[in-house]
Amino acid sequence: MTEFLQHLVNGLSLGTIYALIALGYTMVYGVLKLINFAHGDVYMVGAFAGYYLGSVTGTDRAPGMVGAALVTLGAMAVCGALGYVIERFAYRPLRNRARLTALITAIGVSFLLEYGFQLSPIVRTPVEFPPGPSPRFFPALLELGEPLTFLGVTVPRIDLLGLVVALVLMIGLQLIVYRTRFGMAMRAASFDPQVAGLMGIPVNRIISWTFVLGSALAAAAGIINASSRPKIEPLFGLMSGLKAFVAAVLGGIGSVPGAMVGGLVLGLTEEYVAGYTSSQYRDAIAFTVLILVLLVRPEGLFGRATVEKV
Amino acid sequence: MARARAVLRSVLPFLVGLPILLGVQALSPPDYTLILVNVGVNVILAVSLNVVNGFTGQFSLGHAGFMAVGAYTAAKITLAFSGVQLAFVPEAVSDQLVFALALAASMVTAAAAGFLVGMPSLRLRGDYLAIVTLGFGEIIRSVIENMKFLGQATGLSGLPPYTNIAWVGVSAIATVVMARRLAVSTQGRALFAIREDEVAAEAMGVDTTGYKVRAFVISSAYAGLAGGLIAHAILLTTPRMFTFVRSIEVVVMVVLGGLGSITGSVVAAVVLTVALEGLREFQQYRMVAYAAGLIVLMLLRPQGIFGTRELWDLAPFRRLPRPRPFGGRASTGPEGASPTAVRDDSTHGGRP
Numbered sequence: 157m158t159e160f161l162q163h164l165v166n167g168l169s170l171g172t173i174y175a176l177i178a179l180g181y182t183m184v185y186g187v188l189k190l191i192n193f194a195h196g197d198v199y200m201v202g203a204f205a206g207y208y209l210g211s212v213t214g215t216d217r218a219p220g221m222v223g224a225a226l227v228t229l230g231a232m233a234v235c236g237a238l239g240y241v242i243e244r245f246a247y248r249p250l251r252n253r254a255r256l257t258a259l260i261t262a263i264g265v266s267f268l269l270e271y272g273f274q275l276s277p278i279v280r281t282p283v284e285f286p287p288g289p290s291p292r293f294f295p296a297l298l299e300l301g302e303p304l305t306f307l308g309v310t311v312p313r314i315d316l317l318g319l320v321v322a323l324v325l326m327i328g329l330q331l332i333v334y335r336t337r338f339g340m341a342m343r344a345a346s347f348d349p350q351v352a353g354l355m356g357i358p359v360n361r362i363i364s365w366t367f368v369l370g371s372a373l374a375a376a377a378g379i380i381n382a383s384s385r386p387k388i389e390p391l392f393g394l395m396s397g398l399k400a401f402v403a404a405v406l407g408g409i410g411s412v413p414g415a416m417v418g419g420l421v422l423g424l425t426e427e428y429v430a431g432y433t434s435s436q437y438r439d440a441i442a443f444t445v446l447i448l449v450l451l452v453r454p455e456g457l458f459g460r461a462t463v464e465k466v
Numbered sequence: 467m468a469r470a471r472a473v474l475r476s477v478l479p480f481l482v483g484l485p486i487l488l489g490v491q492a493l494s495p496p497d498y499t500l501i502l503v504n505v506g507v508n509v510i511l512a513v514s515l516n517v518v519n520g521f522t523g524q525f526s527l528g529h530a531g532f533m534a535v536g537a538y539t540a541a542k543i544t545l546a547f548s549g550v551q552l553a554f555v556p557e558a559v560s561d562q563l564v565f566a567l568a569l570a571a572s573m574v575t576a577a578a579a580g581f582l583v584g585m586p587s588l589r590l591r592g593d594y595l596a597i598v599t600l601g602f603g604e605i606i607r608s609v610i611e612n613m614k615f616l617g618q619a620t621g622l623s624g625l626p627p628y629t630n631i632a633w634v635g636v637s638a639i640a641t642v643v644m645a646r647r648l649a650v651s652t653q654g655r656a657l658f659a660i661r662e663d664e665v666a667a668e669a670m671g672v673d674t675t676g677y678k679v680r681a682f683v684i685s686s687a688y689a690g691l692a693g694g695l696i697a698h699a700i701l702l703t704t705p706r707m708f709t710f711v712r713s714i715e716v717v718v719m720v721v722l723g724g725l726g727s728i729t730g731s732v733v734a735a736v737v738l739t740v741a742l743e744g745l746r747e748f749q750q751y752r753m754v755a756y757a758a759g760l761i762v763l764m765l766l767r768p769q770g771i772f773g774t775r776e777l778w779d780l781a782p783f784r785r786l787p788r789p790r791p792f793g794g795r796a797s798t799g800p801e802g803a804s805p806t807a808v809r810d811d812s813t814h815g816g817r818p
Contacts, residue, residue, distance in 0.1 A: 254768070
């Protein structure tokens with residue numbers, strides 16, 4: 157029982173991260189019909205931005221609530237800007253070309269970030285950038301004290317906080333998408349970009365902001381994850397990104413609640429399967445889930461089936 | 467007479483190609499052999515992937531997985547036979563027979579894996595197919611990493627050094643010949659029809675799933691062959707040789723050469739392999755340049771260097787009339803189609 161509950165806690169913690177990254181995928185896919193392959197790497201950049209900002213502002217030496225909030229917001233801003241740049245210079249010129257082209261470009265951007273961050277440092281002091289291939293230790297941004305123990309289950313406080321922050325962000329996003337003019341424009345652009353443009357919606361600007369928003373969420377996910385599992389390296393976004401994509405598909409790509417549920421379901425599935433069978437197969441589990449979902453219910457849990465039009 | 471000509475047509479590429487390859491090997495320093503083998507293996511990989519990505523227009527990202535299946539099959543067989551000499555034949559011949567058997571088996575197992583992966587996933591389109599094939603590649607790697615029988619993460623080492631220029635050359639030429647003859651056949655036309663417009667092809671009575679699966683199986687079989695060859699050239703197989711990055715490298719070759727252009731794939735495979743070999747001392751910057759190159763290529767020339775054209779289509783004085791970019795007999799195939807039209811999914815509402 158204790159083991160079962162412990163897996164539940166770990167799975168929720170992992171699922172929160174997947175859900176936050178999956179939101180970015182789902183938003184971009186919803187608006188552009190593009191799998192933003194580089195999203196997982198934006199998440200990685202977010203964690204590194206937090207690492208650098210933490211050491212620049214001194215939050216890593218004197219942890220505190222204000223510092224942590226500043227670092228998180230700063231990292232979200234950095235990644236939002238990165239998302240804007242990626243969209244503006246890599247994806248926008250390809251907007252009206254074959255979708256394969258955009259997919260290959262996305263893979264290119266992903267590789268550029270991954271290998272760019274593995275280069276040996278150019279800026280040496282006070283913090284080395286790029287960080288190089290060796291893993292870094294992400295400093296604790298908050299002093300939270302001992303983990304809670306509940307029915308023999310260890311619940312790290314940072315995971316609880318992460319869950320709360322993630323839920324707040326998700327609810328905020330849900331409000332933005334369904335309760336604001338921007339959200340309405342986003343949904344219109346997703347429904348039909350051409351007609352939305354004719355109706356006076358600045359489609360390009362909406363798409364840019366969608367990228368900014370999604371990338372900022374990825375950065376938050378990066379910091380939450382790095383606070384709980386403090387080893388960061390340039391390649392760690394790759395697998396998380398792919399799994400988050402699986403979560404988005406599982407929930408029904410294009411749907412915000414779907415991404416949340418998909419992320420949590422995937423995190424729990426992975427934790428339970430790996431916990432009760434062999435943890436060696438951890439990475440393969442997500443892809444197996446993906447294949448099963450696509451075979452059984454390709455539109456995902458929350459998605460609506462689309463009919464092929466000729 | 468016609469039969470003799472057909473036989474000659476099949477044999478001619480080997481008669482011309484092999485002496486050239488052996489000549490190149492004889493002229494280049496002996497330590498370049500491994501590079502030549504690499505070039506050949508990459509040609510096999512790029513041309514075979516082109517059958518799926520270029521001819522059929524289905525985007526697969528799992529080529530390394532099939533390569534791994536082939537490499538491990540061949541490695542297991544040659545290791546099982548190491549030290550065993552077949553009766554009545556001299557040692558050298560015995561070794562070559564074992565290697566031939568191993569390569570054939572690697573093609574069969576990779577084809578089987580291709581069938582298993584292709585059957586369910588080829589019902590999907592575009593981006594989804596890309597992700598699922600990527601996932602299958604990772605699953606294959608993950609399974610290998612966990613099987614004691616296959617040496618887990620350390621892999622299999624101590625393979626006999628059977629791969630030589632002749633084996634690689636024959637395999638590479640065979641792959642090119644296969645692709646070319648497929649392109650000018652009825653089967654090939656069906657594949658191009660699927661690439662141009664899947665819904666229309668289906669409506670015209672093309673069994674789209676069947677053809678896609680067949681193309682996928684053929685492509686995987688050759689990937690398996692490439693795996694078997696590279697394993698016996700570097701005398702080692704590890705799961706790390708067959709990651710997602712490896713698949714991407716092959717995709718880059720296909721895209722650079724032009725989706726659908728056989729000669730383009732060959733040229734791109736040769737150029738990229740040699741260029742990357744030359745850049746080996748800039749190890750760190752190599753992949754960054756690769757990624758940047760990919761983005762720039764997509765922005766400036768998304769159809770690749772050759773597009774769907776072949777090398778000889780670029781010559782200023784070529785035989786007229788040649789109405790279709792894939793050549794072949796002009797009388798076959800539907801009239802009025804425009805094979806050069808670039809497909810733009812966005813006009814279809816952008817569904818997966």
